[in-house]
Amino acid sequence: MHSLFYFVHILSVVSWVPSILAESICDGACQLGTILKPLLPLLSPNASIVYSSSAAPRWSEFDEPTPGAVVNVATEHDVLVTAGGNAWADTFNLGQKDITINLRALNRIEFNQNRTRVTIQGGTIIQELINSAYLNDARVPTGNSNCVGVLGSTLGGGVGRLMGLYGLGIDNLMSLNIVTAQGIALQVDAQKFPDLWWALRGAGANFAIVTSATMKSYPVAKPENGAWTGSLVFAEDKIEALVDSINRLDLQPEMAIFLYYASTGPPNNNPIVLVNPYYIGTTEDGKSAFSTIYSIGPVAEMTAWTPYNETNDGSNPFCVKGGRKPVHSAGLARLHAPTWRAIWNEYVSFLETPGVGNSIILVEGYSMYAARRFSDSSSAYPFRETVNFHAAAMPWYYNSSIDAQALAFGSRVRDLWRSTDGLEQNSTYINFAFDDSPSTVYGENLPKLRELKRIYDSLGQFDQFFPLS
Numbered sequence: 001m002h003s004l005f006y007f008v009h010i011l012s013v014v015s016w017v018p019s020i021l022a023e024s025i026c027d028g029a030c031q032l033g034t035i036l037k038p039l040l041p042l043l044s045p046n047a048s049i050v051y052s053s054s055a056a057p058r059w060s061e062f063d064e065p066t067p068g069a070v071v072n073v074a075t076e077h078d079v080l081v082t083a084g085g086n087a088w089a090d091t092f093n094l095g096q097k098d099i100t101i102n103l104r105a106l107n108r109i110e111f112n113q114n115r116t117r118v119t120i121q122g123g124t125i126i127q128e129l130i131n132s133a134y135l136n137d138a139r140v141p142t143g144n145s146n147c148v149g150v151l152g153s154t155l156g157g158g159v160g161r162l163m164g165l166y167g168l169g170i171d172n173l174m175s176l177n178i179v180t181a182q183g184i185a186l187q188v189d190a191q192k193f194p195d196l197w198w199a200l201r202g203a204g205a206n207f208a209i210v211t212s213a214t215m216k217s218y219p220v221a222k223p224e225n226g227a228w229t230g231s232l233v234f235a236e237d238k239i240e241a242l243v244d245s246i247n248r249l250d251l252q253p254e255m256a257i258f259l260y261y262a263s264t265g266p267p268n269n270n271p272i273v274l275v276n277p278y279y280i281g282t283t284e285d286g287k288s289a290f291s292t293i294y295s296i297g298p299v300a301e302m303t304a305w306t307p308y309n310e311t312n313d314g315s316n317p318f319c320v321k322g323g324r325k326p327v328h329s330a331g332l333a334r335l336h337a338p339t340w341r342a343i344w345n346e347y348v349s350f351l352e353t354p355g356v357g358n359s360i361i362l363v364e365g366y367s368m369y370a371a372r373r374f375s376d377s378s379s380a381y382p383f384r385e386t387v388n389f390h391a392a393a394m395p396w397y398y399n400s401s402i403d404a405q406a407l408a409f410g411s412r413v414r415d416l417w418r419s420t421d422g423l424e425q426n427s428t429y430i431n432f433a434f435d436d437s438p439s440t441v442y443g444e445n446l447p448k449l450r451e452l453k454r455i456y457d458s459l460g461q462f463d464q465f466f467p468l469s
């Protein structure tokens, strides 16, 4: 009772903001300070409100959101949203009169006794969940990078290397505790509020603040809880053979594979081709599952069986906050070797620009067997039936004078992918999207999502991440 009172107050203060501001005479931050001051006594003792200059660093500074204030919540009852701070979408449009709510302190994780279920709070990041799952002799399907918000990634669909065994992140959700745009706390699942349940699983950021989620967890004895993974390095003349071979792989549930164009970094920025195979099982079985890739002849190999709590560590360098990273991405039904040669040429020429040596191109291939137990219309995630690969071009640099060149590069590469994607329509996973249109991220589900948006968030309070209003 007491806590619901807090919710209502917090959210109604937020929704008063525009009308109060219109009448006020001081500037954005000053107005917010005046408005938010009465909120402080309503928050729990460890919560705080900070003004934009002290907001947490984000993964990409390219066109980053700059709200006037951030409310750092300390309990589920303090709420509103920003979790891992990783989204690179170009749709954020927050100004000095806007507020975000930082869920990061909400990171409690609780497994049930037989480890088949886990409840996580809304600001938990992947590293925290994986560490806790490993300690509890369990696995939980998440994304592949430690710094990312579990809910931020799951609510858009949730792709990751456990997908072949367990499906998308959203397929593993059992119930969600949310705060709606009207400031009402609800528990939502397949039986209670089925239309909201449908929308939250794929377009979650547009419908509610998830304060905690209960997900399926899979018990695994510690000695088996890990995977064979690492990198194989190839000479660039193998690109066509590699691309054809990855395209032909029938990825079994234990398998996933990533292809990267990366660089050796400054000063030489030599471009290199890397393949990261992943196999949930022994080294021997992993090497055999990827025998067609080995037969192409890697020039170097750094692979090992790795405990589950360390399997994401290879991507830690991608987690570094800051810098400018306008990522352009595309879903693909297939890989087309001549396209990948053309993209290699684009990449090599982009690397000649001083200061872009960390830039990469990648494509992720996951086993789709488990995800395809459900149809595209089963949730708001629209591409499980058609998309087999997620490709991304990630320019990474520090000087805004390179922006135009980086945007042109990303856009050219994305166009190349789309020219041979094997799909009937442009299809980009919302969590990898940048400046993409609503139909590109929501596909055939767009009309139904817009209808539900009118019911559950008619004022567009949650309208920053690929808005539906």
Ligand SMILES: Cc1cc2nc3c(=O)[nH]c(=O)nc-3n(C[C@H](O)[C@H](O)[C@H](O)COP(=O)(O)OP(=O)(O)OC[C@H]3O[C@@H](n4cnc5c(N)ncnc54)[C@H](O)[C@@H]3O)c2cc1C
Residues within 6 Å of the ligand: 059, 081, 082, 083, 084, 085, 086, 087, 088, 103, 122, 123, 142, 143, 144, 145, 147, 148, 149, 150, 151, 152, 153, 154, 155, 156, 157, 158, 159, 160, 204, 205, 208, 209, 210, 211, 318, 319, 431, 432, 464, 465
């Ligand atoms: C290095 C890196 C690796 C990645 N790897 C993967 C991967 O393996 N798999 C994958 O699926 N994605 C991956 N992503 C993409 C990632 O899913 C998106 O960037 C996602 O938006 C990040 O969520 P966040 O909470 O970290 O970021 P934020 O910017 O904090 O949040 C992103 C959006 O989600 C909303 N949101 C966050 N938490 C909640 C909540 N509890 N309730 C309601 N809305 C919420 C926010 O309001 C915001 O609109 C990766 C991103 C990066 C930068």
